[in-house]
Amino acid sequence: MIRFERVSKVYPDGTSAVDGLSFEVAEGELVTLVGPSGCGKTTTMMMVNRLIEPTSGRILVDGEDIASVDPVKLRRRIGYVIQQVGLFPHRTVLDNTATVPALVGWKRAKARARAAELLDLVGLDPRTFGSRYPAQLSGGQRQRVGVARALAADPPVLLMDEPFGAVDPVVRERLQNEFLSLQATVRKTVLLVTHDIEEAVRMGDRMAVYGQGRIEQFDTPAAVLGAPATPYVAQFVGADRGLKRLSVTTVEEADLEQPPLARLDEPADAAAARLREAEARWAVVLNASGELHGWVSTDELSLAGTPATVADLARRMEAWVPLGAPLKQAFSEMLQYDAGWVAVLDGTHFAGVLTPAKLHEALRRSVDADAQGVGRGEVEFDSVADA
Numbered sequence: 001m002i003r004f005e006r007v008s009k010v011y012p013d014g015t016s017a018v019d020g021l022s023f024e025v026a027e028g029e030l031v032t033l034v035g036p037s038g039c040g041k042t043t044t045m046m047m048v049n050r051l052i053e054p055t056s057g058r059i060l061v062d063g064e065d066i067a068s069v070d071p072v073k074l075r076r077r078i079g080y081v082i083q084q085v086g087l088f089p090h091r092t093v094l095d096n097t098a099t100v101p102a103l104v105g106w107k108r109a110k111a112r113a114r115a116a117e118l119l120d121l122v123g124l125d126p127r128t129f130g131s132r133y134p135a136q137l138s139g140g141q142r143q144r145v146g147v148a149r150a151l152a153a154d155p156p157v158l159l160m161d162e163p164f165g166a167v168d169p170v171v172r173e174r175l176q177n178e179f180l181s182l183q184a185t186v187r188k189t190v191l192l193v194t195h196d197i198e199e200a201v202r203m204g205d206r207m208a209v210y211g212q213g214r215i216e217q218f219d220t221p222a223a224v225l226g227a228p229a230t231p232y233v234a235q236f237v238g239a240d241r242g243l244k245r246l247s248v249t250t251v252e253e254a255d256l257e258q259p260p261l262a263r264l265d266e267p268a269d270a271a272a273a274r275l276r277e278a279e280a281r282w283a284v285v286l287n288a289s290g291e292l293h294g295w296v297s298t299d300e301l302s303l304a305g306t307p308a309t310v311a312d313l314a315r316r317m318e319a320w321v322p323l324g325a326p327l328k329q330a331f332s333e334m335l336q337y338d339a340g341w342v343a344v345l346d347g348t349h350f351a352g353v354l355t356p357a358k359l360h361e362a363l364r365r366s367v368d369a370d371a372q373g374v375g376r377g378e379v380e381f382d383s384v385a386d387a
């Protein structure tokens with residue numbers, strides 16, 4: 001857990017970088033710090049591992065005032081990932097990854113085994129990449145090594161400064177997603193600095209939107225997009241914040257429509273009669289285990305007649321998302337397959353379909369829910385300030 005209590009930093013030349021910051025990052029939470037260049041994000045982050053000392057205020061990590069912790073020991077408990085990655089050019093990828101475990105006195109074999117495990121975890125086969133040098137990697141691969149290295153000593157806290165900044169947008173999105181699924185297992189307490197609002201929204205459990213040297217709003221991405229606390233925040237998150245909400249609103253059971261169903265082994269004429277009766281133009285087709293197979297049109301079933309079965313006429317449906325996926329993913333599947341709906345699965349089971357109308361309703365629901373929850377961030381600040 002990381003806690004800032006009225007922390008300010010004035011640099012020797014008189015520049016006030018941050019002023020009276022109070023916030024808390026819960027254990028296992030990922031908080032993004034976002035704001036324009038020069039607003040104090042990096043200063044905030046570097047005070048946590050004491051690369052920069054605050055002018056006033058306190059910072060606690062796991063309840064301990066870090067001013068009284070030896071900086072070298074402190075840094076071993078805190079993983080640090082930066083944009084330029086900072087790999088040692090003359091050391092192999094494996095040795096780079098094993099740097100911190102080796103520093104804290106692990107035996108060489110154990111440190112290297114751990115490094116190999118971590119490389120695997122970030123999607124780099126240690127047999128292929130372990131013996132390479134940083135210059136022999138792509139930008140995205142270097143970034144992965146940076147993340148692996150930061151995680152190698154299993155620090156409870158991770159600081160990430162524009163960790164995906166140096167790669168193109170496609171690789172960037174993939175690295176973000178990979179990091180999120182990694183984070184779902186390792187559950188580190190993470191502070192992530194970015195100037196990219198999309199990244200802040202996508203990655204953060206909560207996000208801190210910086211104005212000049214102070215936090216304008218500290219809340220969940222959905223709340224920041226749904227109810228910006230100040231005109232500044234509204235302007236910063238952008239006029240298309242409704243669209244950005246698609247990334248943070250998830251597909252829920254209640255959003256789904258239940259279309260007519262047909263079974264793969266059903267005779268075509270029986271299925272056709274049933275669907276005509278229900279005035280349905282198509283049905284979702286499931287296999288005997290209730291798993292999605294695809295869809296079938298009522299007209300085609302009617303024309304086929306006996307002895308055809310649904311299986312003969314059904315088409316595969318590739319557009320599906322799991323329950324709990326962001327609406328954006330559902331929308332993008334709809335567009336990619338040019339489909340008027342997307343199937344939603346609960347595990348392997350078919351749960352229903354999402355249509356454009358239901359997607360719009362889901363978006364409305366989340367906007368309304370947040371409009372009622374305005375100000376949650378401020379309440380939290382007050383309680384920190386009073387402590």
Ligand SMILES: Nc1ncnc2c1ncn2[C@@H]1O[C@H](COP(=O)(O)OP(=O)(O)OP(=O)(O)O)[C@@H](O)[C@H]1O
Pocket residue numbers: 011012013015016017035036037038039040041042043044195
């Ligand atoms: N060593 C320093 N001496 C004086 N001023 C500094 C120093 N380091 C940073 N600053 C100033 O402090 C302010 C905050 O800088 P900081 O690097 O924290 O911003 P940032 O939000 O991380 O910006 P960026 O996104 O451009 O990295 C800026 O005005 C910067 O010029």
